[in-house]
Amino acid sequence: MICVVCPVGCHLRVSADGDVYMVEGNQCGRGKVYAINELTNPLRTVTSTVKINGSPMTRLPVKTKQAFPKGRMLELMSVLGKVELKPPVKRGQAVLKNVLDTGIDVVATKTCLDNRV
Ligand code: SF4
Numbered sequence: 001m002i003c004v005v006c007p008v009g010c011h012l013r014v015s016a017d018g019d020v021y022m023v024e025g026n027q028c029g030r031g032k033v034y035a036i037n038e039l040t041n042p043l044r045t046v047t048s049t050v051k052i053n054g055s056p057m058t059r060l061p062v063k064t065k066q067a068f069p070k071g072r073m074l075e076l077m078s079v080l081g082k083v084e085l086k087p088p089v090k091r092g093q094a095v096l097k098n099v100l101d102t103g104i105d106v107v108a109t110k111t112c113l114d115n116r117v
Helices: 029-040 070-080
Strands: 013-017 020-024 047-052 059-064 094-096 106-108
Touching: 013 029, 020 029, 047 070
Parallel strands: none
Antiparallel strands: 013 020, 047 059, 059 106, 094 106
């Protein structure tokens, strides 16, 4: 796999002996952590939009505040599809707290004030 933690893009080779993972090709420790996480519990920062009423904007961009378990993304998208907000919402404001009991918040990435976009 290719490490995407930084622009160097090291080509990683991972082998496993039971629960012990050996990573080669990484130029730093972050690459080893990335490779093992990708195999055991891949995480992604999720960006999406949610419905907002009372504004010409109609959809408000949001993202998970921390990286979210990749295997639960469909559940997350289902929850986000049911969210309906009303202005004002400020950038960085949590629009969903502890989503799906993960301890992760979903936050607005844009401010929406009343009928101004
Ligand atoms: S292993 Fe380290 S240096 Fe290589 S891409 Fe990953 S973070 Fe960058």
